Amino acid sequence: QLQLQESGPGLVKPSETLSLTCTVSGGSISSSSYYWGWIRQPPGKGLEWIGSIYYSGSTYYNPSLKSRVTISVDTSKNQFSLKLSSVTAADTAVYYCARHLVGRGYYWGQGTLVTVSS
Amino acid sequence: EIVMTQSPATLSLSPGERATLSCRASQSVSSSYLSWYQQKPGQAPRLLIYGASTRATGIPARFSGSGSGTDFTLTISSLQPEDFAVYYCQQDYNLPWTFGQGTKVEIK
Numbered sequence: 001q002l003q004l005q006e007s008g009p010g011l012v013k014p015s016e017t018l019s020l021t022c023t024v025s026g027g028s029i030s031s032s033s034y035y036w037g038w039i040r041q042p043p044g045k046g047l048e049w050i051g052s053i054y055y056s057g058s059t060y061y062n063p064s065l066k067s068r069v070t071i072s073v074d075t076s077k078n079q080f081s082l083k084l085s086s087v088t089a090a091d092t093a094v095y096y097c098a099r100h101l102v103g104r105g106y107y108w109g110q111g112t113l114v115t116v117s118s
Numbered sequence: 119e120i121v122m123t124q125s126p127a128t129l130s131l132s133p134g135e136r137a138t139l140s141c142r143a144s145q146s147v148s149s150s151y152l153s154w155y156q157q158k159p160g161q162a163p164r165l166l167i168y169g170a171s172t173r174a175t176g177i178p179a180r181f182s183g184s185g186s187g188t189d190f191t192l193t194i195s196s197l198q199p200e201d202f203a204v205y206y207c208q209q210d211y212n213l214p215w216t217f218g219q220g221t222k223v224e225i226k
Contacts, residue, residue, distance in 0.1 A: 046206065046217060046218070046219045046220050047163065047206055047208075047217040047220075048217070049214060049215045049216065049217070052215075060213055060214075061214075062214045063119075063214060064214075096162055096163075100210070102151065102210050103150050103151050103168065103169060103210065104168050104169075105153040105155075105165040105168040105174065105208075106153075106155075106163070106165060106208075107165065108162035108163055108164075109162065110161075110162055111162050
């Protein structure tokens with residue numbers, strides 16, 4: 001059964017770079033047609049798509065975050081990663097990694113809370 | 119960007135009642151690219167419906183989806199205690215993929 005697990009620091013200082021990794025088990029990150037993405041949810045608020053990487057390596061980012069986001073994949077480790085630079089308190093959120101098949105919905109990891117604070 | 123607007127923000131109902139949740143898109147969305155999710159406190163969202171009306175694996179038949187164009191509906195025919203949660207619609211017809219702001223179904 002497919003499982004996705006986020007990992008990374010739970011506390012990041014303002015102006016620094018948030019870095020998270022999603023480890024995929026029970027399936028290959030190189031599987032055709034799938035996107036591997038990141039979605040976040042500020043405390044008590046709704047869901048925001050951050051960006052995704054296609055199995056071919058193409059990346060797609062939310063324009064609202066595009067200047068600060070990098071998503072990459074490491075097929076040898078069956079992992080993909082998120083980097084979000086120049087963070088502020090507004091970036092405090094639960095960050096979810098997910099597998100996405102367009103038109104078939106997202107399959108989510110459990111999420112990890114990242115707090116931006118000095 | 120396609121803005122997804124859900125209504126109402128909160129729905130107060132009793133177990134056994136019928137819940138009707140609305141999702142409106144700011145521009146037409148192919149029904150093939152409209153999904154619904156359920157989220158309970160402290161949990162990740164769970165896929166309920168994709169393609170506007172197809173239930174995901176393991177989702178009970180009391181959940182149904184309908185709609186086309188800009189107007190979509192999630193119906194829960196008879197609310198069970200475990201159905202009280204927040205529900206989100208989502209489109210992946212156009213980038214950036216977007217979610218509605220959610221409808222909270224609470225116990226009356």
